[in-house]
Amino acid sequence: MPNGARLALSWGFVGIPLAWGILVTLSNALKLFR
Amino acid sequence: MEEDFLDRAHSVANARFSRWLVPPAALCIHLAIGQAYAFSVFNKPLSQLIGVSAPAPGDWSIPALGWIFSLAIVFLGLSAALAGKWVERVGPRKAMFTAALCFSGGLLLSGAGVALHWLWLVYLGYGVVGGIGLGIGYISPVSTLIKWFPDRPGLATGTAIMGFGGGALIGAPLAVNLMKFYSTPSSTGVAPTLLTMGVIYLLFMMVGVFTVRIPPPGWMPAGFNAPARPKKMVTDLHVLVDQAVRTPQFYLLWGVLFLNVTAGIGVLGQASLMIQEMFPARFPHATPAATAASAAAAAGFVGLLSIFNMGGRIFWASISDYIGRKNTYAIFFVLGASLYACIPALGHSGNLALFILAYLIILTMYGGGFATIPAYLRDIFGTAQVGAIHGRLLTAWAAAGVAGPVLINYIRQYQIDHGVAKADAYSVTMYLMAGLLVVGFFCNFFMKSLHERHYVPLAEAAST
Numbered sequence: 001m002p003n004g005a006r007l008a009l010s011w012g013f014v015g016i017p018l019a020w021g022i023l024v025t026l027s028n029a030l031k032l033f034r
Numbered sequence: 035m036e037e038d039f040l041d042r043a044h045s046v047a048n049a050r051f052s053r054w055l056v057p058p059a060a061l062c063i064h065l066a067i068g069q070a071y072a073f074s075v076f077n078k079p080l081s082q083l084i085g086v087s088a089p090a091p092g093d094w095s096i097p098a099l100g101w102i103f104s105l106a107i108v109f110l111g112l113s114a115a116l117a118g119k120w121v122e123r124v125g126p127r128k129a130m131f132t133a134a135l136c137f138s139g140g141l142l143l144s145g146a147g148v149a150l151h152w153l154w155l156v157y158l159g160y161g162v163v164g165g166i167g168l169g170i171g172y173i174s175p176v177s178t179l180i181k182w183f184p185d186r187p188g189l190a191t192g193t194a195i196m197g198f199g200g201g202a203l204i205g206a207p208l209a210v211n212l213m214k215f216y217s218t219p220s221s222t223g224v225a226p227t228l229l230t231m232g233v234i235y236l237l238f239m240m241v242g243v244f245t246v247r248i249p250p251p252g253w254m255p256a257g258f259n260a261p262a263r264p265k266k267m268v269t270d271l272h273v274l275v276d277q278a279v280r281t282p283q284f285y286l287l288w289g290v291l292f293l294n295v296t297a298g299i300g301v302l303g304q305a306s307l308m309i310q311e312m313f314p315a316r317f318p319h320a321t322p323a324a325t326a327a328s329a330a331a332a333a334g335f336v337g338l339l340s341i342f343n344m345g346g347r348i349f350w351a352s353i354s355d356y357i358g359r360k361n362t363y364a365i366f367f368v369l370g371a372s373l374y375a376c377i378p379a380l381g382h383s384g385n386l387a388l389f390i391l392a393y394l395i396i397l398t399m400y401g402g403g404f405a406t407i408p409a410y411l412r413d414i415f416g417t418a419q420v421g422a423i424h425g426r427l428l429t430a431w432a433a434a435g436v437a438g439p440v441l442i443n444y445i446r447q448y449q450i451d452h453g454v455a456k457a458d459a460y461s462v463t464m465y466l467m468a469g470l471l472v473v474g475f476f477c478n479f480f481m482k483s484l485h486e487r488h489y490v491p492l493a494e495a496a497s498t
Contacts, residue, residue: 003052010058010245014065014197021203025341029334031327 040243042125047247053182053255055245060175060194062242063130066235067137067171068201070110071340073103073160075209079222083151086222094153102144102161104435109165111432114173118425119275121170122418126178126246133171134239138232140164145228171239172198172428176408177421181249184417185258188359191408192351199344199401203337208234267360267482271489272416278423283414283484286477290363291407292430292437293474297374297467298400299438304446304460305339305393306332311457312381312389335390339397346398347405359410360481366399367475374468378461404431414484441466 038044047053077099084090121129143159175194183190212230216223254260260270278284301308310317310332317328354362373392380389407427412420442463449459 003050003055007052007054010055013241014058014061017204018061018065018197018200021200021205021207022341024207025203025337028330029338029341031331031334 040128045127056182057193059242059245061197063171064194064197065201066239067168068198069205071202072205075206079224105161106165107435110168111429113166113169114425114428118422122422129174130243133167137167138236141232145225149225173421173425180412188351188355188409192348192405195405196347268413272418273488275419275422278415288430289477292434293470294403295434296438297470300442300467303439342394342397343401346401350402351405354406363478367471371468371471374464377464
């Protein structure tokens, strides 16, 4: 597998769950300003 | 065969390997073990396993459940301190594999403990076995990252340690959603949630185990030339871990980490209560519905703090590559002490936005303190045994985990018992935390390079 594809897969593998966690936390944090 | 695959010699990268594959491998471990910060989401459901909707006779008490997390942090500190030399010797792959087995095994054991309603098995599972996984996992990628990124050690270790902060952001909603999925009218769903998370985290961490590589001996990034004369406070020599712990520099850095973390844990632990009690008009408790809404808003505030705690890890660690570690910690202690001292006044002024902003900046520096310390150790003690030295230094974290909450809770309670209003009781604790940061400033101020007699040749350091 080319390095570019391996990099995209590796960063996506850790980045997607992290982005999901940040979005869920941010949407909860919005309650602070409502 | 398995021994061969996990062996250090079999994880040496080939010439085509990109070093940018190593940070995601490290993140697979740190994002998983960072779940520990979110363990509190289990406290309420664990306290009503029998009663389900409310605690019933025979249910576990919240103080008894608090020991699960405390044990995990104590075993994190102990295993990081004791296993550091082993981690350096066997290499990152075997260490990460062991961490994955311990951490996910701890989740599985505690899931069984919950199903059988045996609290001792939950202590043993999550607290002891899981805690050992936390400690080994935390230090396992550090020296590998430093060796892959001699040009940006702060960025590299900051990325991994950012993962530990980010782990809670994944672990909390994952646990909440799984408990929602598994819960029934007769069960809180905690046991199957812990078992499922044990399997998910094992698979997630194994991707890191398979991906991680160590650089070939003498490898340097293309275009990078190590400076002929090392920068001030940055060595290109090596110190053995047993020698490092005999130097004043180790204890000054221990103090730097301990004081920064003690102050940070102190404010983190009381953030939710503090904002509600300092801004009663914005967080009303007149009716049960208002109380619930206020609690949800305060939980949102704590979530926001977690994001800035995580972001500060990579931000400050990366900045430290340019301005130096000593200057970075000087900023933490000067700016931090000023902000801690301003918090009571900001609360009394009624300016919620400024209060939140001060808190967010403080939290970036709390996270930054964790993330910048491995690069600081690398600068002072060299790369050969930096993971093991980092492991020993993490005892400061375990000590701060006890000192921070005890200081805050006892001082606050003492004041309230002596007639101080709840909203005013925070002032003294904030000033005390600011004072701790002033002491931390001087620990950092007195840091200087090691004398040459402490260093050994790389070959000797690598073979020890």
